[in-house]
Amino acid sequence: MVEPVETTEGRAAGGDPFVEHRNLLFTVAYEMLGSTADAEDVLQESWLRWHDRQQQDGADEVRDPRAYLVRIVTRQALNRLRTLQRQRETYVGPWLPEPLVTTPDVLEDVELAESVSIAMLLVLETLSPLERAAFVLREVFGFEYDEIAAALDRKPAAVRQLVARARNHVEARRPRFERPAETEEITARFFAAAMGGELQPLLDLLAPDVVLLSDGGGKKQAALRPLHGADSVARWLLAVSANLPNAEPRWVVANGNVSVLVYDGGEVDSIGTVYTVDGKITEIYLVRNPDKLKSIGTVREVSTGSTTGG
Numbered sequence: 001m002v003e004p005v006e007t008t009e010g011r012a013a014g015g016d017p018f019v020e021h022r023n024l025l026f027t028v029a030y031e032m033l034g035s036t037a038d039a040e041d042v043l044q045e046s047w048l049r050w051h052d053r054q055q056q057d058g059a060d061e062v063r064d065p066r067a068y069l070v071r072i073v074t075r076q077a078l079n080r081l082r083t084l085q086r087q088r089e090t091y092v093g094p095w096l097p098e099p100l101v102t103t104p105d106v107l108e109d110v111e112l113a114e115s116v117s118i119a120m121l122l123v124l125e126t127l128s129p130l131e132r133a134a135f136v137l138r139e140v141f142g143f144e145y146d147e148i149a150a151a152l153d154r155k156p157a158a159v160r161q162l163v164a165r166a167r168n169h170v171e172a173r174r175p176r177f178e179r180p181a182e183t184e185e186i187t188a189r190f191f192a193a194a195m196g197g198e199l200q201p202l203l204d205l206l207a208p209d210v211v212l213l214s215d216g217g218g219k220k221q222a223a224l225r226p227l228h229g230a231d232s233v234a235r236w237l238l239a240v241s242a243n244l245p246n247a248e249p250r251w252v253v254a255n256g257n258v259s260v261l262v263y264d265g266g267e268v269d270s271i272g273t274v275y276t277v278d279g280k281i282t283e284i285y286l287v288r289n290p291d292k293l294k295s296i297g298t299v300r301e302v303s304t305g306s307t308t309g310g
Contacts, residue, residue, distance in 0.1 A: 029076075032132060103253065118257075206233060
């Protein structure tokens with residue numbers, strides 16, 4: 001199904017803890033930022049700090065490189081997140097995370113797949129930067145409160161409060177959707193119906209209260225606000241597909257879900273992901289902003305890590 005163009009795997013170089021834990025560090029940064037490009041920038045900045053630390057004469061040996069590296073990445077990601085949040089306040093139309101294309105085995109890890117899902121990342125966007133960092137490190141990666149406190153430069157008691165507030169907030173908004181075995185079939189039928197030019201086949205697949213978010217960033221045709229209801233969503237999709245006469249699908253695993261990468265005239269146009277409940281599509285996310293599709297051909301390795309490896 002998935003044909004990787006490039007993978008981030010295989011960069012290991014003998015005994016370097018940063019490389020050993022790189023997949024974990026990238027996943028932490030991505031879940032903090034919702035952007036693969038910014039996550040990679042954070043990793044580059046963190047690697048430079050790690051390298052400088054290793055080169056210092058007389059520097060104490062790092063007893064727990066994994067925790068130390070996560071601390072560096074978390075602090076760099078927090079700095080970047082505060083800047084990104086200000087930028088997103090003026091974003092044109094709905095903001096969606098930059099698509100994260102992964103290997104298919106992510107689908108087998110339900111918790112990891114949910115944590116990188118578009119729906120969950122949008123919930124995390126509603127947290128404060130410190131709440132997001134505390135929640136991600138505790139609930140997704142299982143770090144202890146004292147480890148998180150060191151990363152956030154806060155006392156463990158304050159971290160417990162951050163995690164509790166974030167957990168309550170997320171639980172109240174946590175997306176509810178199925179992960180049916182026929183996800184690929186439903187997505188295929190959805191794409192065929194959208195490109196078919198007829199209204200009823202689309203309506204047959206959509207839940208009455210379906211919601212569509214499309215991200216064009218002001219550079220591609222997209223709805224400037226979320227669309228609600230089967231009729232509105234179906235008609236908008238048909239209008240967009242009418243402008244893509246040579247559209248071709250390619251299946252990928254993106255953000256923990258089977259998704260369709262749409263090419264038009266040989267160029268990447270968009271990536272679409274749907275979520276279902278009781279066999280009906282309840283949520284549709286369509287990323288069309290070309291800036292967010294530049295590295296769509298890179299298949300990334302993600303991991304929640306462990307105490308023995310990344």
